[in-house]
Amino acid sequence: MGMFRESFFLAGNNKNRLKFIFSLMALRGIVKILPLLILYLVVLELLSARVDLGKILVLTAILATAFFVINIWDHYLALSAMKLGHKLSYDIRISLSDKLRKLSLGFFSRRPTG
């Protein structure tokens, strides 16, 4: 949890966007169970006494849709997470060096810059 708190602290103004991305990631985990559930239903149908082929095909269609949605979701999630990551590290670097700019000259004679 400490890591989450830290990343929120680092995020500063971007906090809300970061929260949004974290919750999307959590949701994604739940959605990923869906294909397994459908697979289970398909197997059940195959094992039943009278196999209903129509039902299996409907389930397959649902499965295909689920995959489609998951992948689009993943795509945008990854994109925005990456973008936010780059933006974050940019903001942090800029604010650090801005700080450096405002420190007194004496600070640098006491502290090695390396």
Next chain:
Amino acid sequence: MLRDLIRLAGKRKAKLISSCFLSIISSGLSVIPFLLIYQLLLLLFSSNTNQENTWFLVALLPFVYTIMYIVLIYAYDLSHRAAYEILYDVRIELGQRMTKLPLGYFNEKNTGETETIMNENVERLEFFLAHHLPETITTIFVPGFLAALLFALDWWMAMASTSLIIIALVIILLNARKWQGMVDKFLTAQSRVNSTIVEYTQGIAAIKAFNQTAESFGKYRKNMAMWRNTLVKWSKETALPFTLYQAFITSPLVVIIPVGVWLYRHETLTLEMFLLFLLVGPIFGNLFMRIYQFLRYWLEEKECMDRVNKLRYAKVLPDYEEGRSPSRFDITFRDVSFSYDGDEKNVLHGINFHVPQGTMCALVGPSGTGKTTIARLVPRFWDVKNGEILIGECNIKDFPLERLLSCISLVFQEIYLFNDTILKNIRLGKPEATEEEVKAAACAARCDEFIEKLPDGYNTLVGERGLGLSAGEKQRICIARALLKDAPIVILDEATAFIDPENEKLIQEAVNNLVKDRTVLVIAHMLSTITNVDQILVVEKGRIVERGKHKELVKEGGLFSRMWEAHISALGWGIRS
């Protein structure tokens, strides 16, 4: 790639190859459980369920897994040992190599690069050999063996399972061609950002002192933004192919189910086989997830390997173990011309001069005309392009390098002190010197009185991380170093840094002690310090344009006399530079 790898492995080839071989065996073992599951399904659905056989198959599963992991652990163990041994060899070899590289190789750019190679790149290679290589093998061979098994079981269903994956692989292969360029761009942007940060933080004191913060901060911000934009662009460009890849490899079920149902209805597929494919299909697809990752690792690690191999096979100076020793110590340049590596244009053109033993020769001239270059050719920082340099009657190339360096004391233009005590910094000139000898040298170099005032005297830490010494004090330490070495030839490249008159007098005394009875090549920036030298060479644009004693040159009315006038009028105005 494979050839580079073998070249890297050198003597440890056998270990590396056995490790790869074991990884392949373990990959082969990993498909056996699927076969067992199939047998289990067959048993479960057969009319006469045989309890004993079922349990036997179930018991066999952990057994197979155990053997597989034992083989894998053994493979890892081998690869780790091979990696450590190989990298040990490589490091040692690089270390030895570096002592044989021409001194001139270690300019600022190469030093930074060499450091990266010795540290980061070699470490990356360790990771590559110990982890990524065996993992890549299992990543490729496990799906390979599994595909073979699927095709052996049912041809049509195997086609259904692999069709989407083949599409995914085609997408990646089409994109991979663009990647090499992108990795390159990315690494370049990365290194530019690193140097910007270093420049900014190291220069911050000067930047602030000259009130330049706004401007250089703007430059810093601009470089950072550029780096961020490159990254964002790269992520965007790689995101779509990656998503497509992932989409295709994770959804083989979408094809397996309809094809299976169709075949099942036409009774060309048994229920057991169908169930097996439903189970294996998604697992099979997921195995390809890691191939994508490994492609990226390989691209980067190949780059590291190339860099390490480049340094390993960098051109070294021809050198002999045995050879002549100089008998006399005069320096002669005969028609020497020289150009830096990769430059077409010569920096020096037909340089001719002679410095008799025990005399002093000064090089003067405008900045960037090649004075430092001339001086550095004597200790063979680089070898001349045309002509020859002699010490005594002998070409310097005929001496063993160590012997040549042992008869030259160097004081560089850029002063460098190690992060160590003053005592050790001076002792560098002669490692076996006693403390008395060091102190005597320090005394002759006029270092003693400021050293005695320091908190720990000779044991005070100096250098980057130590105490800040003034430019004049640092220079005197370098002179003490040269004095301690007590070599018959002295090459002195005076610092251009501003030095106050008090320090300057002390430095002059130190230099006078250093040059006594030695053959000296001095590059002087203060013309008043060389009025008494035996000969002065005036260098302009890589050529010696005037030569003679101070008085003659002043009378001649050429470049030197103009420099002299500028010099004394500056002194007259009380400005010293």
